Amino acid sequence: MLCERCKQRPAVNEVVVMEQDVPVKKRLCRQCTVELMTGYVPVVKRCPTCQMTRQDLLRVRKAGCATCYTVFRDELIKITRQYQQGHDHHIGSVPDQLRTPHERIEERLEKLAGELTRAVEQEDYERAARIQKEMKQLEGQGDV
Ligand SMILES: [Zn+2]
Numbered sequence: 001m002l003c004e005r006c007k008q009r010p011a012v013n014e015v016v017v018m019e020q021d022v023p024v025k026k027r028l029c030r031q032c033t034v035e036l037m038t039g040y041v042p043v044v045k046r047c048p049t050c051q052m053t054r055q056d057l058l059r060v061r062k063a064g065c066a067t068c069y070t071v072f073r074d075e076l077i078k079i080t081r082q083y084q085q086g087h088d089h090h091i092g093s094v095p096d097q098l099r100t101p102h103e104r105i106e107e108r109l110e111k112l113a114g115e116l117t118r119a120v121e122q123e124d125y126e127r128a129a130r131i132q133k134e135m136k137q138l139e140g141q142g143d144v
Pocket residue numbers: 003004005006007008009028029030031032033
């Protein structure tokens with residue numbers, strides 16, 4: 001099926017665009033999606049698919065859809081970093097020095113597995129790849 005905007009290239013994305021304040025579903029090619037997205041940026045940074053704004057994103061602290069990852073890339077990186085830092089300080093209730101290194105690795109792996117599932121659900125494959133790499137490194141340590 002061809003892109004509904006340019007009617008030249010194959011449609012790859014289904015996006016919701018505002019036409020006279022009415023949300024209209026359109027199938028667009030990659031090029032048109034990008035053009036529409038950049039068109040939004042100067043006014044208010046808004047995801048063309050789910051209509052999420054930068055402010056919404058900072059409030060709920062997560063992406064609304066896959067397109068958000070392109071639109072709010074910088075914001076999401078910042079949020080993910082804050083999230084990770086916040087959580088690294090209080091994992092579990094047992095103080096670190098009371099646990100064996102092996103227990104700590106197991107716990108970390110479990111946590112990473114959860115994060116990996118989330119990353120895949122959110123279609124954040126870059127992050128998923130990073131998590132997988134970290135898990136492999138940890139598994140290597142566990143065998144020693
Ligand atoms: Zn097009």
